[in-house]
Amino acid sequence: MRLCVFPLAVLLSAALLPAQSFTPVRELKNLSPGAVAKLHTLETLDALPAADWHFHAGDLPHGESPALDDSSWPLVHGHSKAPKDAVWYRREIEIPKTLNGYDITGARVWFQFQADANGPMPQIIYFNGKRVALGDDLEPIVLFEPAKPGDKILVAVKLLHTVDDKTFRGVTLRIEPSSSGQRPDPDDIRVQCIAAANLLPQLKTPRPDLLPKVEAAVEAIDMKALAAADQTAFDASLRKAQGILSELHPMLSEAKVDLAGNAHIDAAWLWPRSETVDAVKRTFSTALQLMNEYPDYTYSQSAAQYTEWMAEKYPDINAQIKQRVKEGRWEIVGGMWIEPDLNMPDGESLVRQLLVGQRYFQEQYGVTARIGWNPDSFGYNWQLPQIYKRSGLDYFVTQKMHWNDTNQLPFRIFWWESPDGSKVLTYFPTDYVHDNVNPTRISADFAESAQRNPGTSEMLDLYGIGDHGGGPTRAMLEQADHWIEKGKTDAVPAMHYSTAQKYFDDVEHNLNPDSPTWNYDSLAKGYTAPPASAAGAVGLPTWKDELYLEFHRGVFTTQAQHKANMRNSEVATLDAEKLASFAWLDGKTYPAAELTEDWKKITFNQFHDLAAGSGIGIIYKDAQRDYTEVFHSDREISDAAINTLSATVDTHVSTGVPVMVFNAMAWPRSETVNLNVQLPEDAKSVRLLDAHGQPVPSQVVSQDAATHQFTLIARVKDVPSLGYTVLHAEAVTGNAKASAENDLRLDEKSDAITLSNAHLKLVLDRKTGCITSLVSLPANTEFLAPKACGNELQTFKDTPKQYDAWNVDPGTFDHYTPISSVDAVTVLTHGSLRDTIRVTRTWQKSHFTQDISLDAGADQVEVANDIDWQEQHVLLKAAFPLAASSAKATYEIPYGSIERPTTRSNSWEKARFEVPAMRWADLGDAHQGLSLINDSKYGYDAVDNMLRLTLLRSATWPDPDADRGRQRFTYAIYPHAGDWKQALTVHRGFELNDPLKAQQVFSHTGTLPTEHSWGTVENANVTLTAVKKAEDSNALVFRMYEWAGKASEVKLHVPRGAQYAVESNLMEKVEGSHLALTGDVVTVPIKPYEILTVQVFYSGSNVATK
Incomplete structure (x- = not known):
């Protein structure tokens, strides 16, 4: 973007045209070699x-x-x-x-x-x-x-x-x-010859028969006169060539090009966000100034965050934008708060990107976006069409798929369909910003579009300067004006200033309804012929799959702490919303403003370069400050809500202290919980009783005699869904036992250590630290391959040819070095509730500590990692060779799952050698499988019977210190009978990331019992993810999704006092009539893989009115 130009840089004239790029291989394939050579001379x-x-x-x-x-x-x-x-x-x-x-x-x-x-x-x-x-x-x-x-x-x-x-x-x-x-301008003639040669065979009514006209125009140019410096004769020959070319205008005018000015602005990348504010100001100011000078110029802009910056810091600029929006010259696109990564944020985060963004656009400009706009993110999850469609967006634009390093998707415009059947019309421009308005380039792009989508007669072209902002320049607009005018008479496409919405409006009415369904499997089988054009309508496929970027595969792992903060902030904020919602029903004011600010911080830091880990170090320091504020805000909101809720609960105990255990999930849970208890008197230990006075298995981890404080773990059963149970902690004196049952067994030998309980038996080799056996005891089923090393730490040389923080190159996983030696294998704890083996290792400059734990009553093993990572250009994975496998593994994606091949039999499968997932991935057959669940990781791969989780990378650019230092994270190994659906792996993923939470409260009587649920979903295949107060009404919003592919009648239990319930879209716009409400149970149908939103309305003296 130009900052300052001194007097010599006068205003550009209408004839200013930057030099055209000359790429004969792509642009001139329809002309003879002699014609190509002559045009090259003209250049x-x-x-x-x-x-x-x-x-x-x-x-x-x-x-x-x-x-x-x-x-x-x-x-x-x-x-x-x-x-x-x-x-x-x-x-x-x-x-x-x-x-x-x-x-x-x-x-x-x-x-x-x-x-x-x-x-x-x-x-x-x-x-x-x-x-x-x-x-x-x-x-x-x-x-x-x-x-x-x-x-x-x-x-x-x-x-x-x-x-x-x-x-x-x-x-x-x-x-x-x-x-x-x-x-005459010889370059104008050259450009027209190239444009005509590109376009004639690819018009809606193809005219390859007119290519000889182009050859004749080139032949008319007198190169001998040029060589002799005979300017008069040379100019005359150019005029003759122009006359021939002008005869082609009526045919070439069929090719229409919508020119949409744009500035792709990275919110934080190789510069901090503070600099981005200035880049946005300069970009927007330039766009507004140029609108004054060029009355037809239009501009498209995404990211509501940029609007907020202008509204708060530069209201005069924002006032001008409002006027241009009203005129239709400033187009609002995207709808999201920022342009985020679209693989790693949780599904609810993507909903909030749109909820917060669309509401802000509506507040400022009175409009909302209809076009999803994320041209530079690093792949796109399969549920995105549904999220867009259910948020009021009907279209999607991205160019990133052109960056694939192995295969190219054979279409430019297509229907993109989610698993539930939701579709958005999607378009791939050739770039997010072109730095010219150049008919040679545009005609080549148009011809390629027509080859991929027969019947194409219109194309959207984005131009401007991007990344650090800038947008269209005066030179680009002069160039556009020149060729728009030339397009009225000469041999170039009919170009005009336009908007992305105008493009979609035109094209949507001219589509072939017979749209074949494609996915990666069909492409691998060779089904890549362009769909037919019927009666002049555009032929396009329906794409029923994710959009996997065959590039930038390292972004699922780089900057591990930022990714952990992303995950933890989502969990903390959703939990705070749930508690605040139930407290609102008890009369406490709902903290809507505070939660909105939390979501703004969360969604900003999911910007695609931030989430990807591909920025400079300072942007992650800025992000850490944001996350610290979010965690503090969420704690305050949650504590305030718990104080309100617990005040009405009967927590009375005659001795000891009450502890409330909260369950944020919509199903009852039995699992191990961490507690901190401070007793009023001296005690040698502490024991727990449940709400019915029965002993709760527990294990003291530590105690402070001076403060009578105990840290312990307890195995709590059947904590109500979206609710709590009250435990009673009392002092143990003398030699009384602190805990009841114990099904744990530990067998320590010189060569191996065996952990077991009623469900599992794990054998760990003391020499290598490998898990050599993992058996389900009820069925005596082995889950690891024979002679396998389970939980093997594998290192890979990770030296991408380019884009260090972004890329893991093809071939990286062909060879690995295992960390096969150990410093020590010891029994860390052998208790009544948890047995833990500690494995420590040193490899090169790094140190590894893994605590492998099995709890009493648990059917999964947890691995807590504490790593001092000091490597450069090394990638680390945890690998599990399994006894069972299949041709496909399953991975969690936002609000759903996806199957991907475990084979590498064609280029499409080979390119997906590292893939994104959220909380879990699963591999197995119809009889058994293993889910690998994580609390902060996003990269997996599965080959044949090997399932691997990517743990760390160590890029050196653009942040030379990325990921160096201490890294802490946990993953769980969950072997199961049947498939992942029968095993409820979805639930296990949520549980690892959002464990039961315990808090000591005051003892008092109350109207609520010692166990209570504010809500539940009866259907195991439907997971409720969010409960919040509606933005504009006295309703609670319940969001849920169906993940097993099974149509169901959802039975949603809601807090008492509901007046009526309705279904709404993701933007909380009510749709349809009242739902069936019987007592406190809402009945609503849900389609396979649907994201469903139900609003339940309340009224009465207890409900806070704000």
Whole structure:
């Protein structure tokens, strides 16, 4: 984006056209070699050569001075590298009499220096020692006007310090013929020839028979006259060629191009968010200024966060945007708070991206988005169409799938269908921002679109400057104006300023209803023929699968602490909402503003580069501050709600203290809970009684005699769903036992340690630390492969060719080095409730501690990891070779699951060698399987019978310290009979991430009993994820989803006092009539894989009115 241009950089004229890129292989395949060669010669008339530049690494005073002797500086060319520090480039530019025979006397010559550094590239430009421009993303600057043979100017360019090494791309010295208009522009002729050759065979009514016309136009150009510097004859031949080309205009005007200005702005990446605020301000100010100058120019913008920044910091800018939105020239797209990652955030987080974003757009501009807009995220989960559709968005735009490193999806526009049947019309532009409005490029893109979707007659083209903001420049708009006008008479497509919505409105009415269903399996089998165009309608498929990006596979793992914060903040905020909702029914004001601010912080930090771990270190420090604030806010909200709720509960005990155990899930739970208890008197130990006075198995972990405080674990049974149970903690004196039952067994031998309970038996090898056997005792079923090393830590050399923090390259997993030695294998605890084996290891510079635990009554094993990670370019996995396998493994995705192949028999399967998942992945057959559940990880792979969880990476760019240091996380090994659906793996994933929570409370009488549930879902295949107060009414919102593919009648038990219930969309817009409500039970149908929202309305004296 231009920051400052000095007087020499005058306003660009309507004839200013940056040099066209010349790519014969792609753009000129329909022309003869002779025609291609002639057009290539014409291209050389478009710009002065400026290949060699004197280069100085490092700063120096007055590097711009004409008196400076740079003769000893080395010469460099385009696409050369330079260091991060300030550098200088110098060259003298001289105007020749002719350029390859073409007289450029009187022309205007434009200068543009092109360099980048994976981020802002600030530069200072000097002509003859005078500074003429300063900033990054600079527009072309006039160098000579009018050009006279022999004129010379010394150009010096200083590139300032950057976050990454620089790449010098080259210099463009664009020649603009004299503005007198007396001479035809040879580059205009060249562009038309290329555009016509690209488009004629791919029009809605194909006309390859007219390609000879293009050949004739090229043939008419008199290259002998050019070689002889006969300007009159050469110009006459150009006019003749133009006349031939103009005859093609009626046919080429069938190709329509919607030009939508856009600025892809990264909220935080190679710069902190504070800098992004300024980038947004500059981008928006430029867009508004250009709208004043170009009355037809339109601009599209996503991310409500940017709107909030303008509304709060620059209200004058926001006021102008409101007016342009009203006029239809500023298009609101996306609907989300930010452009997030779309694989790793929980499904409810994606809903809140839209709820918070759409509400803010409505508040500020009176509109909401209808187009999902996330062009640069790193893959797209299969439930996204449903989330969009149920939020009022009917379309989706992304370009990222073009980045695939192995295969290309064979379509540009298609119906994208979620597992439940929800569909959004989806479009792949060729980039999120093009830096030109160039008919050679646009025609090639159009032709490719028509090949992939027969019958295409209209294309959406996004242009502008992106990443660090910028948007369309004046030069781009001049170029657009030029070719829009040319498109009325000449051999180029019919281009016009437009919006993405206008494109979808036009195209949606011209689609072939016969749409074949495709997915990755069908592509692997070769079903890639373009769908037919019927009666001129566009042929398009229905894609019923995820959109997996075959690139950037390391983003599921990099910056592990940030990913843990993402997961934990989602859990904490959803729990706080549930408690606050039930407290609201008891009369406490619902903390809507505080929770909205929490969600804004959570959703901002799910921005795709933040979530991916692909930013500089400072942005994760900013994120950590946000998360600290979110966790503090959630604790305050939860504590306040618990105080309100517990005040009405009968917690009275005659001795000892009461402890409430809370269950945030909508099903009863029996599991181990951590407790802190402070007794009023001295005690040797503590014992627990349940609400019925029966002993609760427990184990003291630690105690502080001075404060009478005990830390213990307890196995609590049947804690009510969305509810609590009250335990009674009392002192144990003398030699009384603190706990009841114990089914744990520990057998310690010289070569192995065996842990077992009534459900499982685990054998761990003392020499290697491997789990060598994992048996289900009721059926005596072995879950690990023979002679296998379960929980093997595998290391991989991880040196991607590019995009260090982003990429795990193909072939990375072909070879691994196991961490096969141990420092020690010891029994850490052998108690009445939990047995733990500690395995410690040292490998290279890193240290590993794994506590492998089996609890009494548990049917899963937990592995708590404490790692001091000090590696570089190493990837770490935990591997489990299983006794059972199948052709597909199942992975959790937002609000659902997906099957992916475990085979590698074709390019589509081979490309998916590292895949995203949320809380779990499962591999097995119809009889048995194993779920690998995690509390903060997102990368998995499964090959044949091997299931692996990716634990850590160690990239060095853009954050050289990414993931170095202490890492703590837990995963659970859950062997089960049957498949993952029968085993309720979905429930186990939620339980590991949101354990039962215990809190000591005061003893008193109350109206609520010692056990209580505020709600439950009777259907095991339906999981309730969120309970919150409605945004605009006295209703509670219950969100749930069906995950087993089974249509059901949901029985939703809700808090007492409900007046009526309705179904709504994800944006809380009521849909349909009242639902069946019998007592406190709502009955509502749910489709397979549906995300369902029910609003239950309350009234009465106890309900807080705010």
